[in-house]
Amino acid sequence: MKRQLIVGLTFALAAMTAQAQPREPKQEVNPVVHDALMDHGDGHLMDMQGGMIMGQNKDTLPGGCDEIAENKEITVKAGRKYAKPGFIFGFDQNQWKVKPCTRLTVNFINEDNVRHQWMMHGLPKYIYQKGMFHLEITGPAKITGTLILPPNDKTFLVHCDIAQHMEKGMKAELVSGKGTGDLPSIPGLTPHALPDSYNVNAPEPVPSTVLAEQVDVAAAALKAKGGDSESAPGAAAKGAKATADKAPSSGGSWLSGMTILGIAIGVFGAPHLWQRIRARSKGDDLASLVDATVDLLKEWLGMALDLAMQLYHRYKK
Numbered sequence: 001m002k003r004q005l006i007v008g009l010t011f012a013l014a015a016m017t018a019q020a021q022p023r024e025p026k027q028e029v030n031p032v033v034h035d036a037l038m039d040h041g042d043g044h045l046m047d048m049q050g051g052m053i054m055g056q057n058k059d060t061l062p063g064g065c066d067e068i069a070e071n072k073e074i075t076v077k078a079g080r081k082y083a084k085p086g087f088i089f090g091f092d093q094n095q096w097k098v099k100p101c102t103r104l105t106v107n108f109i110n111e112d113n114v115r116h117q118w119m120m121h122g123l124p125k126y127i128y129q130k131g132m133f134h135l136e137i138t139g140p141a142k143i144t145g146t147l148i149l150p151p152n153d154k155t156f157l158v159h160c161d162i163a164q165h166m167e168k169g170m171k172a173e174l175v176s177g178k179g180t181g182d183l184p185s186i187p188g189l190t191p192h193a194l195p196d197s198y199n200v201n202a203p204e205p206v207p208s209t210v211l212a213e214q215v216d217v218a219a220a221a222l223k224a225k226g227g228d229s230e231s232a233p234g235a236a237a238k239g240a241k242a243t244a245d246k247a248p249s250s251g252g253s254w255l256s257g258m259t260i261l262g263i264a265i266g267v268f269g270a271p272h273l274w275q276r277i278r279a280r281s282k283g284d285d286l287a288s289l290v291d292a293t294v295d296l297l298k299e300w301l302g303m304a305l306d307l308a309m310q311l312y313h314r315y316k317k
């Protein structure tokens with residue numbers, strides 16, 4: 001009886017000790033501050049320890065901004081400990097909101113012992129090379145950069161471009177003004193664009209080779225209809241390219257190379273477009289699908305305007 005009591009007490013004590021001690025020692029993050037970078041021009045700054053800023057812009061107002069709307073500073077923490085459930089890496093926040101024409105200073109603190117980036121896409125290319133603003137550093141370290149947002153409402157993709165880091169959780173969005181709709185697959189914010197399926201009965205995605213065959217068959221059928229002497233199966237065997245090459249010489253045939261190109265874009269593009277609309281849609285109902293379609297069209301319009309602004313600024317000089 002006495003021995004049982006001692007054994008019991010020993011177990012209780014061991015359990016309490018185990019609970020009192022955390023499994024991993026608490027890690028104090030003491031980031032190295034990279035604040036003496038060499039300016040290589042065009043907003044590209046680097047230091048010998050591997051700190052990097054691309055697209056630094058403290059003064060140049062984007063076209064359409066009469067003045068700086070606001071000076072804003074954010075601090076972004078990056079690392080494994082900020083990963084959302086199901087992910088490996090993460091930012092401490094996955095969405096930031098700013099006003100258009102804001103001068104935004106980003107303090108990027110990488111708390112991991114690997115390299116991470118805070119990379120923003122979709123900025124006007126006449127100011128930002130490749131349309132990017134980008135902070136990069138091996139942690140634990142801190143790096144700070146500044147950019148000025150363009151005047152349009154837009155949702156910008158922010159991610160870490162190191163292989164697999166975005167897929168494993170380092171994806172976020174920066175919403176300027178009203179934005180242009182949430183991006184898909186933002187951890188903790190929006191669902192996966194292509195959710196994993198473990199249903200063995202689910203239909204397989206159609207491989208592109210099958211689609212290519214469908215284009216060939218469609219082209220052959222159209223050619224046969226157009227009154228060409230060659231039989232449809234024969235034309236199918238030769239493929240769409242041969243059809244496109246020969247079509248102009250068949251004299252007045254409406255089946256031109258452009259038609260084939262149009263069919264190809266339609267056959268390849270339609271499923272892709274549908275997939276993108278579905279990915280954005282909040283549900284399968286008509287209203288959500290229409291919303292998603294309008295969102296996508298607005299984004300394309302934004303891209304077209306960006307391009308127009310870029311051309312305008314290039315040829316204005």
Ligand SMILES: [Cu+2]
Pocket residue numbers: 089115116117160161162165170
């Ligand atoms: Cu990373």
